[in-house]
Amino acid sequence: MKQDLDFIELTNPYRANAVRALQELIKINSVFDEKSASSTAPYGAGVEKALKYVGRLARQFGFDVDYCDNRATEMTFGQGERLISIFAHADVVPVGSGWKHEPFGAQIEKGKVFGRGVSDDKGPLIAAFYAIKALKDNNLINNYRVRLVVGGDEERGSSCLKYYFKDLKKEHPTYGFTPDANFPVIYGEKGISNFRSRINLVLPGIMKINGGEAVNSVIDSTLVVMKSDAKFETFLKGLKNKTTIENINGVSKITFHGKSAHGSTPQAGVNAALFAIEALGTFYQNDILLKIFAQFRHFDGKPFKGYAKSKDLGETTYNLGVIAYDGKALELKVNFRYPEDVDDADFVRRFDEASGLTSEIYSRSPSLLFPLKSPLIKTLLNAYREETGDKRSKPLTMGGGTYAKEAPSTVAFGAAFPDDNPHMHEADEHLILNNFYISMAIYARAVHMLGNLK
Numbered sequence: 001m002k003q004d005l006d007f008i009e010l011t012n013p014y015r016a017n018a019v020r021a022l023q024e025l026i027k028i029n030s031v032f033d034e035k036s037a038s039s040t041a042p043y044g045a046g047v048e049k050a051l052k053y054v055g056r057l058a059r060q061f062g063f064d065v066d067y068c069d070n071r072a073t074e075m076t077f078g079q080g081e082r083l084i085s086i087f088a089h090a091d092v093v094p095v096g097s098g099w100k101h102e103p104f105g106a107q108i109e110k111g112k113v114f115g116r117g118v119s120d121d122k123g124p125l126i127a128a129f130y131a132i133k134a135l136k137d138n139n140l141i142n143n144y145r146v147r148l149v150v151g152g153d154e155e156r157g158s159s160c161l162k163y164y165f166k167d168l169k170k171e172h173p174t175y176g177f178t179p180d181a182n183f184p185v186i187y188g189e190k191g192i193s194n195f196r197s198r199i200n201l202v203l204p205g206i207m208k209i210n211g212g213e214a215v216n217s218v219i220d221s222t223l224v225v226m227k228s229d230a231k232f233e234t235f236l237k238g239l240k241n242k243t244t245i246e247n248i249n250g251v252s253k254i255t256f257h258g259k260s261a262h263g264s265t266p267q268a269g270v271n272a273a274l275f276a277i278e279a280l281g282t283f284y285q286n287d288i289l290l291k292i293f294a295q296f297r298h299f300d301g302k303p304f305k306g307y308a309k310s311k312d313l314g315e316t317t318y319n320l321g322v323i324a325y326d327g328k329a330l331e332l333k334v335n336f337r338y339p340e341d342v343d344d345a346d347f348v349r350r351f352d353e354a355s356g357l358t359s360e361i362y363s364r365s366p367s368l369l370f371p372l373k374s375p376l377i378k379t380l381l382n383a384y385r386e387e388t389g390d391k392r393s394k395p396l397t398m399g400g401g402t403y404a405k406e407a408p409s410t411v412a413f414g415a416a417f418p419d420d421n422p423h424m425h426e427a428d429e430h431l432i433l434n435n436f437y438i439s440m441a442i443y444a445r446a447v448h449m450l451g452n453l454k
Contacts, residue, residue, distance in 0.1 A: 005448070007387060009442040011134045016304055018130040019113070023106035024055060026115035030091050032156055033160075040070055043160075047152040052092035054129070054150050062221055063132055063148075066242045071160040072151045079137050082144040084450045085173035086132075086443070087161065087403040087410060088125035088180065089154035092117030094213040096260045098427035112430040118424035123431040124179030124415035124439065125150060127307040131443035144451035146171070152181070154389075154403060156361050157194075161239045161406040165269050174411035175376050175450045178403040179443065184384040184413035187377050188397035189404060190264075190313050190337040191367035193344040197308070197332045197357040201288060203280070208325055211256075211273040215321030215333045215423075217425045218269030220260035222323060226250045235283050249447065255262045259302065262425040263335040264399030269426075270290045271321040288356060295355050296320050304354035306347040312369060313339035313397050316347070341369045345394060360408045365405050369397075378414045379453060383446035387438060391420050413446065415439045 033044030039049035051073045055065045058075035066074040073090075087419040093116070095103040099112035110112075113123070129148055136139050151160035164170050194215050211222030228250050236243045242257040256276040261269030274296055281289030294303055301316045307317045322333035334351075338344060348359050370377055372395055385391055402412040415435070416422055423429045 002214075005385070005445075007445045008177045008217055008438075010138060011131060011440040011444055013146045013436070014130040014134055015441065017406070018126055018310075018436070018440065021057060021129075022113065022118070022123055022126040022214055025126060025245075025350055026052060026106035026113070026118055027104050028053060028102050030117065030152075031094050032153065034234045040069065042069075042071055045151045047091050051152050052091065053151060057129070058148075062136070068164055071153070071163045072149055074164075074170070075148045075150075075157060076087055076145060077132065078141040078145040080144040082172060082174045083147060084144060085149060085176035085407065085410070086128045086447070087149050087151065087176060087178040087363055088128060088406050089121045089151045089160075089403070091152050091155050092120070092122070093155050093217055093425050096213075096217070096427060098220060098259070100428055106368055108433070112414050113433060113436075114428055114430045118429055119416065120424040120429070121154070121180045123436055127415060127439040128179050128429045131440045132447060134440070134444050135448060140448055141451065148452070151403065155216065157365070158403060158406050159374045161403050164418055165406065172408045173410060174272055175379075175453070176407050177380060177413035178407070178410060179413060179415045179439070180402045181398060181400060181412035181414065182396055182416045183388075183414045183418065184390070185377055185394045185395050185400075185443070186398055186404070187366060187395045188369040189401055189412070190311050190339060190397075190399045191342065191344065192365040192401045193338075193348070193361050194337045194363045195334050195348050195359045195361045197334060197352070197355070197359040199288065199330050199357045200328065201325070201326065201330045203284075203325070206252075206280070209276065209323055209330070212322035212333070213318075214263075215318070215335045216263035217321060218258065218261040218263065218266055218271050218319060219273040219321065219323065220258045220269070220360065220427075222256045222258075222272040224256065224280070226254065233285050236279060239279065240359060241250065243268065260426045262400065262402075263319040263321055264317065266317055271296070271320055272321055283333070283373070291358070292355050295351060301347065301351075303310065304350050304438035306350045308339055308342050310339035310341070310349075313367060314399070315339070315343070329383070338347060338367070340369060345386050365401050366407050370411055372430055375453060376409065376411060379449050380411065380446055384414075385444055387442045388447055414442065
């Protein structure tokens with residue numbers, strides 16, 4: 001393998017086209033849409049449009065393309081026994097509120113491009129695509145194959161990649177990475193279980209409570225529809241967090257405002273549903289609501305003995321991601337993340353005993369840990385260090401879950417840089433263009449190194 005390749009110079013001619021492609025992809029609203037989902041578009045029309053867009057782009061540039069029953073778009077180039085795979089996703093979480101930029105506008109301002117999914121995961125997807133194209137155009141993909149797989153359902157549990165491997169029996173990579181986390185490289189991910197909790201409950205005067213769209217995001221607004229109560233509304237005005245109140249014919253629509261954040265870091269947001277539960281429970285002296293609030297207020301499970309911590313994967317977190325009340329029952333959806341050796345069912349039982357709710361786990365993703373001395377981790381770390389000169393940043397673990405759990409011999413690798421906060425799952429998600437350009441070079445070097453690894 002040549003040691004004197006300049007991957008910045010190699011990828012530089014592709015920057016302008018990469019930005020244009022990224023903007024076009026951002027403009028596609030690829031939030032899962034049940035209403036437009038069908039046998040030919042299992043995740044909805046928007047996701048299908050995004051998957052077809054990247055497929056057309058790949059075909060235009062000479063890649064072999066397989067649409068995988070419209071659950072993922074697979075783009076392949078090269079020949080050889082060794083397969084280097086990159087797994088990215090085109091679906092995005094719901095927009096939420098509080099945006100200053102158009103969520104699907106792809107505006108560029110002060111060196112940043114804004115839009116839902118620009119960092120998670122459309123920017124890294126396009127960076128990886130043009131990294132491969134640069135290698136291909138310069139005849140640097142020799143005696144190995146490169147495969148970019150773009151899934152359509154990562155944000156809801158990665159059913160797309162499960163289908164790709166289990167139903168379509170696709171080939172496992174020799175080495176793989178997913179550009180859906182942080183640099184320098186992720187060697188471990190917490191386990192993730194989503195559970196649904198329910199309690200039969202009548203809250204006098206309250207007709208409806210609704211908040212949250214995705215269990216892996218902090219709820220940024222919650223609507224409470226109730227019989228108008230002037231004293232309660234006066235009480236709300238004295239609280240720190242913001243509410244918006246609309247009164248119509250004796251019925252109040254009260255919106256409790258919070259701040260979104262990724263479900264793996266619930267402490268980074270302000271959960272509007274918890275705000276609503278605490279306010280209602282405190283004012284109306286409802287012990288059930290106050291008991292529920294008490295279990296979530298510190299996010300780590302300590303109030304109900306659902307706490308654990310490990311050296312590599314850190315602490316447990318619990319994110320209340322969806323709340324619904326219909327006048328008869330209260331239902332919650334919770335995103336639970338935990339280190340290795342945690343019995344998730346036991347911890348959920350502890351939550352039930354403390355809260356009085358009845359829960360069921362409806363999806364699971366086990367924890368992941370790679371040896372730091374593995375060839376994959378060492379190679380990716382070296383690729384990052386060679387392109388950035390950053391020798392100080394160490395391999396990381398995280399609470400977020402990626403495709404690495406679904407793909408063998410695969411870890412998360414970028415594309416958020418140290419000390420960068422792209423506001424994933426939040427309002428005004430963005431990507432710094434200079435970082436976008438550097439990540440293209442990093443990914444080109446990484447693929448080249450993995451393809452030629454002895």
